[in-house]
Amino acid sequence: MKHIISVLVENKFGSLNRVAAMFSARGFNLESISIGETEDTEISRMTIVTRGEDQIISQVLKQLNRLVDTIKVTDLTRQPHVERELLLMTLKLSKTVQHEIFELITVFKGKVVDIKQKSITIEVIGSPDKINTTIDIFRPYGIKELARSGAVAIHRGE
Amino acid sequence: MHSSGQTLNGSEIFFECLRRENVEYIFGYPGGSLLKVYETLHDVKDIHHILVRHEQGATHMAEGYARATGKPGVVLVTSGPGATNTVTGIANAYMDSSPMVVFTGQVPSSLIGNDAFQEADIVGITRPITKHNFLVKDVRELAITIRKAFFLATTGRPGPVLVDMPKDILNSSCVFDFPETVDIRGFKPTFKCHINQVEKAAQKIAKAKRPLLYIGGGVISAEASEELRTLAIQQNIPVTMTLQGLGAFPGNHPLSMGMLGMHGTYWSNQAVNKCDLLIAVGARFDDRVTGKVDTFAPQAYKIHNDIDPTNVDKNIKVDLPIVGDAKNFLATLLEVMPENKENREPWLAEINAWRVQCPLTYSSEDDSLRTEFVIDEVSRQTSGNAVVVTDVGQHQMWTSQFYTFINPRSIITSGGLGTMGFGLPAAIGAAFGIKDRPVVLFCGDGGFMMNVQELVTAVHNKMPVKIFLINNSFLGMVRQWQELFHQEKYSFTDLGDSNPDFVKVAEAFGCKALKADNPESARLAITEALAYNDGPILVDFRVVKKDMVFPMVPAGGSISDMLLARLNPKTMV
Numbered sequence: 001m002k003h004i005i006s007v008l009v010e011n012k013f014g015s016l017n018r019v020a021a022m023f024s025a026r027g028f029n030l031e032s033i034s035i036g037e038t039e040d041t042e043i044s045r046m047t048i049v050t051r052g053e054d055q056i057i058s059q060v061l062k063q064l065n066r067l068v069d070t071i072k073v074t075d076l077t078r079q080p081h082v083e084r085e086l087l088l089m090t091l092k093l094s095k096t097v098q099h100e101i102f103e104l105i106t107v108f109k110g111k112v113v114d115i116k117q118k119s120i121t122i123e124v125i126g127s128p129d130k131i132n133t134t135i136d137i138f139r140p141y142g143i144k145e146l147a148r149s150g151a152v153a154i155h156r157g158e
Numbered sequence: 159m160h161s162s163g164q165t166l167n168g169s170e171i172f173f174e175c176l177r178r179e180n181v182e183y184i185f186g187y188p189g190g191s192l193l194k195v196y197e198t199l200h201d202v203k204d205i206h207h208i209l210v211r212h213e214q215g216a217t218h219m220a221e222g223y224a225r226a227t228g229k230p231g232v233v234l235v236t237s238g239p240g241a242t243n244t245v246t247g248i249a250n251a252y253m254d255s256s257p258m259v260v261f262t263g264q265v266p267s268s269l270i271g272n273d274a275f276q277e278a279d280i281v282g283i284t285r286p287i288t289k290h291n292f293l294v295k296d297v298r299e300l301a302i303t304i305r306k307a308f309f310l311a312t313t314g315r316p317g318p319v320l321v322d323m324p325k326d327i328l329n330s331s332c333v334f335d336f337p338e339t340v341d342i343r344g345f346k347p348t349f350k351c352h353i354n355q356v357e358k359a360a361q362k363i364a365k366a367k368r369p370l371l372y373i374g375g376g377v378i379s380a381e382a383s384e385e386l387r388t389l390a391i392q393q394n395i396p397v398t399m400t401l402q403g404l405g406a407f408p409g410n411h412p413l414s415m416g417m418l419g420m421h422g423t424y425w426s427n428q429a430v431n432k433c434d435l436l437i438a439v440g441a442r443f444d445d446r447v448t449g450k451v452d453t454f455a456p457q458a459y460k461i462h463n464d465i466d467p468t469n470v471d472k473n474i475k476v477d478l479p480i481v482g483d484a485k486n487f488l489a490t491l492l493e494v495m496p497e498n499k500e501n502r503e504p505w506l507a508e509i510n511a512w513r514v515q516c517p518l519t520y521s522s523e524d525d526s527l528r529t530e531f532v533i534d535e536v537s538r539q540t541s542g543n544a545v546v547v548t549d550v551g552q553h554q555m556w557t558s559q560f561y562t563f564i565n566p567r568s569i570i571t572s573g574g575l576g577t578m579g580f581g582l583p584a585a586i587g588a589a590f591g592i593k594d595r596p597v598v599l600f601c602g603d604g605g606f607m608m609n610v611q612e613l614v615t616a617v618h619n620k621m622p623v624k625i626f627l628i629n630n631s632f633l634g635m636v637r638q639w640q641e642l643f644h645q646e647k648y649s650f651t652d653l654g655d656s657n658p659d660f661v662k663v664a665e666a667f668g669c670k671a672l673k674a675d676n677p678e679s680a681r682l683a684i685t686e687a688l689a690y691n692d693g694p695i696l697v698d699f700r701v702v703k704k705d706m707v708f709p710m711v712p713a714g715g716s717i718s719d720m721l722l723a724r725l726n727p728k729t730m731v
Contacts, residue, residue: 017282059472066467070344071344
């Protein structure tokens with residue numbers, strides 16, 4: 001089962017490496033990992049998407065906790081949370097499909113961030129599942145390049 | 159001694175911090191990026207620097223010292239190759255949870271990342287084999303970093319910590335401020351066990367008909383042997399130990415069952431198989447202990463106490479996990495434990511029947527010399543009171559079987575990583591820490607050659623290490639697997655044609671040396687070696703080539719797959 005884990009770490013060089021290296025050394029699955037500073041500049045938040053049975057996920061959480069640079073580890077999967085990913089994608093553009101593409105962008109609540117004679121770059125924000133669907137739907141039109149941010153997630157406020 | 163508030167350079171701060179951490183010995187080797195440190199060291203009289211001959215030797219010495227004393231071992235090496243040579247020793251300490259602080263010199267900060275002369279990213283290299291590591295980027299951070307390194311190495315589950323110190327940091331100055339306390343927000347090990355869990359454990363123990371204590375090295379590092387002894391005797395519970403746990407409970411007590419696992423005693427493994435309650439304390443269900451996990455202790459309710467939560471439910475799913483310090487667990491358990499009312503005699507009788515059925519034995523029918531005899535004889539002559547260091551292989555397993563460990567901190571061995579070459583330097587390190595008990599090394603002829611250079615360190619410092627070289631001219635354990643599982647293809651394990659004359663080697667280093675090739679000469683050589691204290695002494699025991707260690711549970715096998723072959727009639731219990 002898929003799990004989304006939020007980790008607060010010391011904002012120090014090497015923190016990301018320690019986490020990523022622990023996943024590879026112990027053979028844990030790592031679907032995405034994203035990191036950025038928090039409201040406290042000494043602390044960064046990492047959002048990790050991983051997959052595994054409960055026993056494996058329990059080990060993942062404990063091994064994360066064991067790292068000296070990690071301050072707090074939360075498995076958000078079964079808690080109320082908001083999860084978002086950013087997709088940037090450049091598509092081939094031609095007169096014949098232009099209209100369809102613009103319609104689909106509206107359907108996915110995307111934005112056009114750049115447009116050229118033969119290409120269009122769009123952004124879409126949503127859950128990783130929505131991003132997967134977006135990519136599937138746009139694929140037939142010709143994806144030239146795409147970049148995904150990996151999921152970021154946070155607890156829902158009280 | 160300098161005081162806080164003075165302006166000092168990085169090297170002076172380094173030694174001030176070590177003083178405050180009560181460091182007695184540094185095992186080290188100088189080099190370019192450490193010149194300033196060694197300049198300062200020249201006038202340091204209260205901390206003893208032991209010059210090794212290879213940085214790997216320094217790490218094993220530090221670990222031997224740490225394991226013998228319980229204090230952290232300290233290593234000091236230069237950048238680049240000096241640092242990379244410590245990798246095996248650090249990995250070894252990590253696997254066996256030994257407290258160690260390794261200081262590495264580093265190229266000047268401005269050159270880091272430039273492929274400078276003698277540069278290696280040792281922080282990157284050692285990240286997965288240290289508990290934590292640091293690169294010091296500012297001299298004002300040096301004191302707090304050293305304080306944190308010792309705190310991390312010795313708190314909770316012990317382990318190695320590395321501090322990388324660029325050359326310019328050691329040369330620059332700042333106002334010295336030694337922090338008395340240290341707080342690391344990401345590091346709060348659970349020391350105190352949850353009382354409800356302990357009470358539940360007590361109830362389970364009180365009702366168990368066939369309980370078994372399964373004791374690991376955590377009991378020794380937590381100094382909890384006294385509590386263990388009280389619990390086992392009060393409750394009449396037999397005790398089996400892991401390789402690292404040997405000595406936690408006296409081996410000569412009737413409740414002691416010796417070691418369990420791949421080369422454990424028959425009765426220990428049978429007891430694991432049949433027990434209704436397994437109480438694991440400071441042990442981690444290693445694959446060499448469990449064999450096939452599905453069939454491990456199939457009838458038992460499992461209690462697991464460990465200081466490291468990652469050890470719980472890692473290999474074996476347990477019924478009652480109790481995270482916390484082993485001493486705290488056992489002491490609390492004793493407080494809440496009801497009086498023992500269960501009659502455990504039938505269970506103990508069953509165990510004794512297994513003991514009689516398949517005792518540990520070795521052949522004594524001819525006049526050839528056997529490793530088991532040597533170890534048995536050393537155990538007898540030292541009354542189990544020696545600090546016993548081993549290398550890795552057959553002799554190591556025979557040591558677990560035939561040396562009777564009475565006290566904790568009596569076996570120092572590479573268990574987790576299985577590092578050949580560990581023994582000699584570890585024994586030297588142990589001898590620096592322990593002066594009132596003999597330090598005995600059992601080492602194979604293969605492993606001895608892997609760090610033979612440290613014989614110089616032993617001779618130079620007159621360390622009275624008894625080097626008992628178990629010389630079968632073979633990589634014996636590999637040979638055993640080749641015979642049993644690889645069609646007797648003795649591929650590159652026969653050292654007979656290439657081994658040197660070990661007596662001459664020792665003598666060339668200035669080490670006294672003897673040779674023995676039959677039981678009588680071995681007995682005399684052991685007596686002579688134990689009486690000799692003017693420095694190291696080596697005895698080259700020419701033992702038979704073909705002996706194998708039994709019992710043996712093949713890797714990944716169940717207790718029912720245990721091999722008992724080649725058992726001989728003579729009974730040794």
